[in-house]
Amino acid sequence: MNFMEIATTRQSCRSYDPCRVVEKEKIEAVLEAARLSPSACNGQPYHFTVCRGDEAKAVAALTTGLGMNKFAAQAPVLIVISEKPYVKSAAMGAKAKNNDYRSMDIGIAVAYLTAEAAAQGLGTCILGWFDDEKIRGICGLDQPVRLVVTLGYPGQGDKLREKKRKDLEELVTWL
Ligand SMILES: Cc1cc2nc3c(=O)[nH]c(=O)nc-3n(C[C@H](O)[C@H](O)[C@H](O)COP(=O)(O)O)c2cc1C
Numbered sequence: 001m002n003f004m005e006i007a008t009t010r011q012s013c014r015s016y017d018p019c020r021v022v023e024k025e026k027i028e029a030v031l032e033a034a035r036l037s038p039s040a041c042n043g044q045p046y047h048f049t050v051c052r053g054d055e056a057k058a059v060a061a062l063t064t065g066l067g068m069n070k071f072a073a074q075a076p077v078l079i080v081i082s083e084k085p086y087v088k089s090a091a092m093g094a095k096a097k098n099n100d101y102r103s104m105d106i107g108i109a110v111a112y113l114t115a116e117a118a119a120q121g122l123g124t125c126i127l128g129w130f131d132d133e134k135i136r137g138i139c140g141l142d143q144p145v146r147l148v149v150t151l152g153y154p155g156q157g158d159k160l161r162e163k164k165r166k167d168l169e170e171l172v173t174w175l
Helices: 003-009 024-035 053-061 070-074 088-097 101-119 132-139
Strands: 046-052 077-083 123-127 145-152
Touching (some): 024 046, 024 077, 024 101, 046 053, 046 101, 046 132, 053 077, 070 145, 077 101, 077 132, 101 123, 132 145
């Protein structure tokens, strides 16, 4: 798959095959893609906690507040992405330029991770709705959880959707 094929076919997967186990090598491949992503000052201010089995179920339950993300319970793997402290130079840059590089770094890493998952034939959904404190407790983390990604083989309900996006005219100014 070339990059544009991945970009057009990767979609938020909200239907998983709960019986199909994701091979460890495939989980390692998506984590490796995230590891190779760029970050401010190459600081990689994040940590990935791979949850399977009972831990996956427990984390999934903590993403379903107010009726959200019910599909997460089907996903055999949940990857919890938490923050790590900035490296010194990135901390200085973030302060001097009043910019949140860490969230950007996490977003880029998760973009790589989900793209590689698509290339591996796996479905993912990035979740920003979850109970940070309780997930930290399950995963033994002392830093905030910023995103959770569901991962698994897509179920029957996951049909390829046409992308709905703003037009380039709205998104881009050429000078
Ligand atoms: C930071 C972030 C948080 C998100 N949180 C959720 C979420 O909690 N639940 C959900 O179903 N989708 C969530 N999404 C998925 C978006 O809704 C989805 O990416 C967007 O609608 C575009 O659709 P696509 O991913 O299928 O192309 C999130 C995506 C991002 C990038």
